[in-house]
Amino acid sequence: MGEKKMVKMVRKSHKAGLPPGTLIHVGELKSSISIVTVCGYDQDLYWEKKTDDVEECRALLEERAPVRWVNIDGLAGINLLQEIGGYFNLHHLTLEDILNTDQRPRQEPYNNYTFVVLKALNYNEEEQRVESEQVSLIIGSDYVFSISERETDIFEPLRKRIAAGKGNIRKQGADYLAYSLLDIIVDNYFSVLEKVGERLETLEEMLLTSPDEKTLQAVHFYKREVLGMRQAIWPLREALIGLEQSDSVFVHTDTALHLRDVYFHAVQIIDTIEIYREMLSVMLEIYLSSVNNRLNEVMKILTIFAAIFIPLTLISGIYGMNFIYMPELSWRYGYQFALGLMVVVAAIMLHYFKRKNWL
Helix, strand or coil: CCCCCCCCCEEEEEEEHCCCCCCCCCCCCCCCCCCEEEEECCCCCCEEEEEECCHHHHHHCCCCCCCEEEEEECCHHHHHHHHHHHHHHCCCCHHHHHEEECCCCCCEEEECEEEEEEEEEECCCCCEEEEEEEEEEEECCEEEEEEEECCCCCCCHHHHHHHCCCCCCHHCCHEEEEEEHHHHHHHHHHHHHHHHHHHHHHHHHHHHHHCHHHHHHHHHHHHHHHHHHHHHHCCCHHHHHHHHHHCCCCCHHHHHHHHHHHHEEEEEHHHHHHHHHHHHHHHHHHHHHHHHHHHHHHHHHHHHHHHHHHHHHHHHHHHHCCCCCCCCCCCCCHHHHHHHHHHHHHHHHHHHHHHHHCC
C-alpha cells in the first residue's frame, strides 16, 4: 500500500528550543515525496488534478468549485503544506500538529475551520501486524483538506464514487465529504479487527494443543497490537461526539446525524477491542495453566518413579549390609531372590497406582 517505509525518524526532543510555529516533521517519515490531489465538484461538475510542485499547487488552489477536496499524501513536502496552509489561513499550531504524527485523536474548532486528527489502521498480511498512520482533516465551509503520512488507497473508493456521481455526495457540501472520509477510516477498522480476530482464534487453538515459548511471544505481541489499536481508536469517540454536538457552522444538522452513526460504529469497535484484550488475558492464563499442568505431569511421573524406587532401595540397602550372620547371605539363590522381591514390590506398587488413576 503506497511507498516503502522510510527509515528517517525525528524525535520530539529535536523541536526543543525552536520558536513556536517552526514546521518540522516529528515521527517516522513514511514517504520521501508529497503528492497533492485537488478535486472540485458539485452535482454537475467534477475535475481532479495532481501535482508535487509548489507553483502548480498554488494554481490548482485558485481553481474554484462549490466543493473542493485537497489531499496530501506524504509529509516530506513541508513547502507544499505551508503553501496550502497559507491559502486556507490555517493556524500555525494546526500545521505543527499535522507534522507531528504522534498526535492523540481529537477535534478542535477554529474560527474559519474545524481540525480533526485521527489514526488510519491497516493490517500487514506479510508481517501479520497492525500498521497505523495519522490522518488529519481540515473542514471548511466549502473545502476539506486531508493529509496522510503516505500514499494510501483507503480513499480511492470514495474518489471513484465522486467521479462517477454515485450516491448523494455530489449533492452535499464539504461537511458531508468530511463525514465520508471519517466513515471510510472507521469502517476500515472493522476489516483490521476481523484479521486480528482470525489470528487470535488460531492462537487460541495453538494454546490448547501445543503451547510453547513461541506461542507465549505471539500472545504478548498481540497484546501490544491490541493496546496500540485501543490507544488509536479510544479517543476518537470524544472527537466524533464533539464534532457531532458542536455548534460549528461547518457541520450541518443532517451531517451531524451521519456523524452520530460513525460514533456508534467507533463505540462498537472499542467494545470489540476490549473483548480482544480480555481474550488475550485469558490466553495468557491458559498458557500459564498449561505450563503448570505439564510441570505437574512431569513431577507426578518423577514422584511415581521415586516412590517405586524407595522400597527397592530399602531392599538393596538391607542386603548390602556386611554382617557375618545374615539370613540368605550364604544362600545359593539369594541374589535371584532379592531381584525377584524387588520386581514383585515394583509390580504391586504400579498396580496400586493404576487403581488410584495416578498413572
